[in-house]
Amino acid sequence: MSRLERIELFHVDMPLAEPFWPSWIPGYPQTHNRFTLIRLTTDDGLTGVSAGAAFTTERQGLGDLLGGFLLGLDPMDIATVRQRIKEASYLGWRNWWIEPAFWDLRGKIEGRPVYQLLTGSDARVEKVPCYASTGSLRSFDERKPYLDDIREKGFRGVKIRVHSFDEEEDFEILRRVREEVGAEFQVMVDANQGWRVTLIDDAPLWDLERATRFGRVADELRFAWIEEPLDMHRFDEYAELRRRIETPIAGGELFGSRQEMRTALDKGAFDILQPDATFAGGSKTGDGPLPNAWSAASVIHPIRGRTASVCSLTCTSRPRRGRTIFWNIRMSHRVGLLKDATVFWRRLSVLTAKAPSPVPQAPGLGILLDDRKVSRFARRFHLMTPSRLAVKTIREKD
Ligand SMILES: [Mg+2]
Incomplete structure (x- = not known):
């Protein structure tokens, strides 16, 4: 059985080629693509990732909260994962953006893409229909x-x-x-x-x-x-x-x-x-x-x-x-x-070497981060392991 052994959080900040004017925030040009990246690692070395939209570095203190709730969890036990994320959200942030990182891990453990885990079917989906969207107001x-x-x-x-x-x-x-x-x-x-x-x-x-x-x-x-x-x-x-x-x-x-x-x-x-x-x-x-x-x-x-x-x-x-x-x-x-x-x-596609397929067939979410891009655009602001958590807890009880 795999256990969650390491939590890393990163602020990602990537400049955009040109300002983006979202219709949902009139008058606010976005000049950077910003989000929080989480990378989870199990005791057997598997990693799962997810991302949460961010204005800036507002999740700076979140890591201190997460360790106690998430370390040691079994990624196969999504029900407990969900319960812990819910508990960690009672006093503030919605943290559901973290949950898919556990699906990523579970998919890797089972050797199946996440869409098959969620549908409960082995049916292979090769293509998905698309519509083109727009984000800005235009005449x-x-x-x-x-x-x-x-x-x-x-x-x-x-x-x-x-x-x-x-x-x-x-x-x-x-x-x-x-x-x-x-x-x-x-x-x-x-x-x-x-x-x-x-x-x-x-x-x-x-x-x-x-x-x-x-x-x-x-x-x-x-x-x-x-x-x-x-x-x-x-x-x-x-x-x-x-x-x-x-x-x-x-x-x-x-x-x-x-x-x-x-x-x-x-x-x-x-x-x-x-x-x-x-x-x-x-x-x-x-x-x-x-x-x-x-x-x-x-x-x-x-x-x-x-x-x-x-x-x-x-x-x-x-x-x-x-x-x-x-x-x-x-x-x-x-x-x-x-x-x-x-x-x-x-x-996350901004941190991958090539654009992920719309229907990735690789185990998990099918997202392979490019280490060079991560080191260039992502700044790790939190690392938690069981031993670090133990030290932190003892210090706080002093
Ligand atoms: Mg909408």
Whole structure:
């Protein structure tokens, strides 16, 4: 049996080739790709990695907390791993981003890719359907070369962002995009209202009426879904919006737990859940019985961003009103499935020698870190082993 023997934490800080202006934080140019890297090592020398998004070095003190909760754990015992991560989160940080590193270890122990562990099937998945996404706000004219580019590359869907204080400007972009790509191309739109951030610049604040007007335009243009048109917890308003419009509603990307998802589904708030396993309780959050409303599709939705082109998977695909939302990778009731992997690929791919495959077949998560890149862009700020933990504990009890 393997035991966790070593925990390392790194601040990763990689300059971007050009500033990235995320639509979800208006006015805030990202000039660096920053995240926390965790590397776990077992007593038999296996390593597992994961990554958590970071503004800066805010997890500086996290290592002192983790050792006592995680050292000595058996990576095969994911239930206990999950319990310990939960316990370590009671007083502060959500630490679910750490959980996939244990899946990485477990996959290596079992000699299987993580997607097979999560699906419980040996079926080999070679390809996953993708849509192209966007992260910044653009006028239609600025966006057009990108639309040309992705169609040339064979994408059959795109997700755009709109964010104007003048809703007519938003409608205009929607209409021109539909006109440009034609009726058969899948178009989604993200309103970024779920977890609005106004730290730097103000951002429009939608209410149910604005979302309804927007939804009617999306209906007319046959959009595949509208993403987060309201604050993520306004479940009753989401349900009312669903009654008013035809276009499927997606959301929940920053939900913190299975319970939030369940409540949202019980209230009829969403057609499509988009949980991020690194926030919402880890890779196994969706396991087990959930209400019938779980027939809502669950979409994994990383962006095609500054580091890699990544993919979007549909877990359960039984969209309402007979509409085909997206594709058909059927993974049953496992929310968060592969979301974590895609997020890691996006974050960790900057530290690998070559871009990982969208469906890595190697044991674990299939991420092989490039030591040269790690030493150049990652700064280790914490190392914990059982002996270090013992010394630390004795000192603290003095
Ligand atoms: Mg989104």
